Amino acid sequence: MGQLKAQLTERQARVHAEQYPPLRLKDADPVKWEVFYTKLQGLVTNARETAVHISSSPVVREMGECVMALFTPEGESVCFSRGIVLHVASMGGAVRFMLENDYEEDVGIRHGDLFFNNDPYVGGAHSQDQTLLAPIIVDGELIGWAGGLTHVPETGAKEAGGTAVTGVSRFEEGIFWPCLKVGENDQLKRDVEMIVERGTRTPIWWLMDTRAKAAAILQIRDGIVKLIREYGVEFYREAIYEYIEDTRQACFRKIQRVFYPGTYRMSVFFGVPNARRPVLYPRDYLVRVTAEMTVTPDGYVSLDFDGTSPAGLHTYNSTTSATLGNLLLAVIQYVLYDVKYNEGLFQAVFHPTRMHLPPSVLNPPDHTYGSGLWGPGAGGTCWGAMMDCIARAYYARGIREEVTGHRNSGAGGLRWAGTDQYGRPSAGQNFEMGCAGMPASAVLDGLDTSYAAFNPEGDMSDAEVWERVFPFVWVGRRIQRDGGGFGRYRGGAAIQSTYLVEHVDSIQISTSGVGRFGSRSPGLMGAYPVGASTMYTYGLPNFEEAVGQEAPLPNMGVPAWREESPGSLLQVVPKMLAGDRPVQQVRRHDLIVMEEGGAGGFGDPLDREPRLVAQDVGYGLTSRPVAANVYGVVLDASTGQADAMATATRRAELRRARLARGRPAGEYVAAQRRRLLAGDVPEPARTSLNECMATSEKFRRELVECWGLPEDFRVIPGSAAEGVA
Amino acid sequence: MHSREQQESGSWEPSVLRDMLDGRLDSETLRRIQRGPKEADRFEKIVALEQARLGWLDRILVPLQEHLYVVEKGGGERVVRCECGHEFGDYRRNWKLAALVYERDTGDGEVFSPDHAFDSTWMILREFYCPGCGAQLEVEAVPPAHPIIFSALPDIDGFRSAGRGVG
Numbered sequence: 040m041g042q043l044k045a046q047l048t049e050r051q052a053r054v055h056a057e058q059y060p061p062l063r064l065k066d067a068d069p070v071k072w073e074v075f076y077t078k079l080q081g082l083v084t085n086a087r088e089t090a091v092h093i094s095s096s097p098v099v100r101e102m103g104e105c106v107m108a109l110f111t112p113e114g115e116s117v118c119f120s121r122g123i124v125l126h127v128a129s130m131g132g133a134v135r136f137m138l139e140n141d142y143e144e145d146v147g148i149r150h151g152d153l154f155f156n157n158d159p160y161v162g163g164a165h166s167q168d169q170t171l172l173a174p175i176i177v178d179g180e181l182i183g184w185a186g187g188l189t190h191v192p193e194t195g196a197k198e199a200g201g202t203a204v205t206g207v208s209r210f211e212e213g214i215f216w217p218c219l220k221v222g223e224n225d226q227l228k229r230d231v232e233m234i235v236e237r238g239t240r241t242p243i244w245w246l247m248d249t250r251a252k253a254a255a256i257l258q259i260r261d262g263i264v265k266l267i268r269e270y271g272v273e274f275y276r277e278a279i280y281e282y283i284e285d286t287r288q289a290c291f292r293k294i295q296r297v298f299y300p301g302t303y304r305m306s307v308f309f310g311v312p313n314a315r316r317p318v319l320y321p322r323d324y325l326v327r328v329t330a331e332m333t334v335t336p337d338g339y340v341s342l343d344f345d346g347t348s349p350a351g352l353h354t355y356n357s358t359t360s361a362t363l364g365n366l367l368l369a370v371i372q373y374v375l376y377d378v379k380y381n382e383g384l385f386q387a388v389f390h391p392t393r394m395h396l397p398p399s400v401l402n403p404p405d406h407t408y409g410s411g412l413w414g415p416g417a418g419g420t421c422w423g424a425m426m427d428c429i430a431r432a433y434y435a436r437g438i439r440e441e442v443t444g445h446r447n448s449g450a451g452g453l454r455w456a457g458t459d460q461y462g463r464p465s466a467g468q469n470f471e472m473g474c475a476g477m478p479a480s481a482v483l484d485g486l487d488t489s490y491a492a493f494n495p496e497g498d499m500s501d502a503e504v505w506e507r508v509f510p511f512v513w514v515g516r517r518i519q520r521d522g523g524g525f526g527r528y529r530g531g532a533a534i535q536s537t538y539l540v541e542h543v544d545s546i547q548i549s550t551s552g553v554g555r556f557g558s559r560s561p562g563l564m565g566a567y568p569v570g571a572s573t574m575y576t577y578g579l580p581n582f583e584e585a586v587g588q589e590a591p592l593p594n595m596g597v598p599a600w601r602e603e604s605p606g607s608l609l610q611v612v613p614k615m616l617a618g619d620r621p622v623q624q625v626r627r628h629d630l631i632v633m634e635e636g637g638a639g640g641f642g643d644p645l646d647r648e649p650r651l652v653a654q655d656v657g658y659g660l661t662s663r664p665v666a667a668n669v670y671g672v673v674l675d676a677s678t679g680q681a682d683a684m685a686t687a688t689r690r691a692e693l694r695r696a697r698l699a700r701g702r703p704a705g706e707y708v709a710a711q712r713r714r715l716l717a718g719d720v721p722e723p724a725r726t727s728l729n730e731c732m733a734t735s736e737k738f739r740r741e742l743v744e745c746w747g748l749p750e751d752f753r754v755i756p757g758s759a760a761e762g763v764a
Numbered sequence: 765m766h767s768r769e770q771q772e773s774g775s776w777e778p779s780v781l782r783d784m785l786d787g788r789l790d791s792e793t794l795r796r797i798q799r800g801p802k803e804a805d806r807f808e809k810i811v812a813l814e815q816a817r818l819g820w821l822d823r824i825l826v827p828l829q830e831h832l833y834v835v836e837k838g839g840g841e842r843v844v845r846c847e848c849g850h851e852f853g854d855y856r857r858n859w860k861l862a863a864l865v866y867e868r869d870t871g872d873g874e875v876f877s878p879d880h881a882f883d884s885t886w887m888i889l890r891e892f893y894c895p896g897c898g899a900q901l902e903v904e905a906v907p908p909a910h911p912i913i914f915s916a917l918p919d920i921d922g923f924r925s926a927g928r929g930v931g
Contacts, residue, residue: 297802299826300926301918308907310886325886325907336919336926431916435826437810439784440798481830482784482794521877527830528787556886558905564830565900567889570870570880598879642830643900648787662877669875694898701864701893704912708861715909721885724907745911755909 041143047113059284079118082262083107086255087120093251096244101500102470104190115382117279123494128364130186132162137218150176153222158215160406164361166194166215167201171252175260185259187252192467195239199456199466202411204549204621205318207352212411240466286383295338299435302333303428307420310556311353324351325727330424346738347399354409355416362401365422415551444478444563446492447636454549460510460542473499475636476531485531511538515594525669526566526640527647533637540629549622550574566640574633578612582628585609649681712746718757725755774801826918831899850896858914864893
């Protein structure tokens, strides 16, 4: 066994046994200790800026999907740059993979080597997440790793944009290299690059991103060597583990103070409507992602995902690396945002002895399952389930200002493939989801069109920038009316973008298309979830004539546009719903309307301040029917303000209507029991519940106990619908 | 105390927290509360504020969620109670099993417009109302026949044994 592999085994055993180092250096000289950390942090932060300025990809330059980090010799993260911090979890996995697979002896790890990984079962979340790692070797001893990751928007997958929406296994998701040595002596190998040139549609982004990361991580490596000259290698060796331990301790202190101890549970669902898609195994998947979080009074957190749907033959699975990254994002953005980001977070919150992640869509049993769309799929959904648990633990403790609902839902960007306006082969994905809405909190509405939860640094970017690389023009970008979940506090509204295909005769587009098959952003404590977000395409058969006569184009959802532009000369003919057909060929002057992710609300909508409802109607954020029927607010026809008396009457009427239509739970349970015994459950719900029962005794017991079913109930009877396995 | 001093000390006056609960706080002070350290006695402060505005005297053990509290009755019984006074029974049993339930097809046109509704064979809404006052306490977005979710079981004794929420 190589020395590094032995070190890894020993370190993992210590963490498992919860044997952590003392903070000796910190106690001895806290100022020196913090200054040194700031220098490490400065190195990775500067390196990230280097990478962003070298990359040619709008995903890095405009969206900021880029992160740089320093690791211990065993692959534990020490510090991270800003950027897509999801990968605090994932890059270190590549280091561990190399050590566990004897790279030290069989491949060789030398000064000047560059190792590339985009195998999501090793690190990263899907094949677009591409890591480059450089060993840091001082006086012949490996003392750490510099790492960088960018999201590369084209990997040679079955469909363009790095993600095969219709893929059923990972082997349709493009080129993947598990820790391949792509460079030696600080130089990238030309023969390796040939694979990219011949194997992807737009190789420039992959190739330039690799150069960008190489420049950045070599900058980190050389910077560390200089720092060691100043501080000494002994100080460095000890300090890097202390930073991790300091974070671990800080996490415990914070959790003790802000969470009410207890057990919190949530299940969130998303749909993969593959029975109606051109895929190899056409069956629907209705995926259940469930989380149970237990917090002890002394700040220990246990997580259990037992009862989550099994992995499926689709691209919405989440590798373990993606799952951990998503859970971490929930934690570092909403709870532990004030600690040093590093491996200590995992030791505190996701410790192996307190984490139960059985084989499932969150932890596929082997490496063949596709994970290209983990974000709109299982990975992003497990985050939402955990956020619900976090929100309730905060609420009970009185930390109301931190209560936040589920992450935003969304369509997952617009992807394209074909020949671009310059006559070149082109493929990619835009980032309108960079302005998705934020969930409501217990004290505040969610921000409208705010950010992409998985990439807080990312931004949607200017339309004019995208129009240079993308054969579409933006006809409109606007905040979607009724685009956030209705509640006492309203969920942040989605962005609605309208595109016109221009400059090319025809091009292929795709999106993740999970919109109307499940809301991944439920409401909290009485609020509604966000409505379905999806993509529609339309033909404009008389475009030239209508534009010649200056007829306005739809710059919003077509139903709303028809209301605002009655009698328009322009003919708008529906072509396709994205959920039904996520990959489509569109033609010049076709119109695409896409909604990117609003989020759920908080609290009973009838508790919302009437003044705020009137204000939202005035701003065009809430429609009049929703104001009247969901919020129970009556607006004065002349002033547009809420009529206090009429509103009170309307709300009393709506509460009475609830009391009239609501059935006592006992009756409801009895009716559900009868329908389950009779097999009166529609597909794909029946198959989904049956699969969860078959793979999780915990879930089976939950179902049996909830509905009062016979103890031996194991299958909801009835034959599967056609096209559903 | 000025709000900046309160922010630095992490100790907010009850009146400030009261305004936060009621949605009346100015956004700048709210931002300071969000950014500042979390005070150790926040739980006790919030419970005192909630207790003061309720129309009944039984002691709040923990605010469970909007409108609902776990309270200790005279005989030591711990029950979930709505602020209107309606009781849902022992807190260790899911309060939803004592609520009114309405299963909504999102295509009914009452909440979502047709182009934002969900396919009802995949997802329905399950609305839970308080039988006493008609408050909408929870909306589950689940597949048909999915079990009712038991969202939160607070560890009241554990919390008190750690010296919090006592007295």
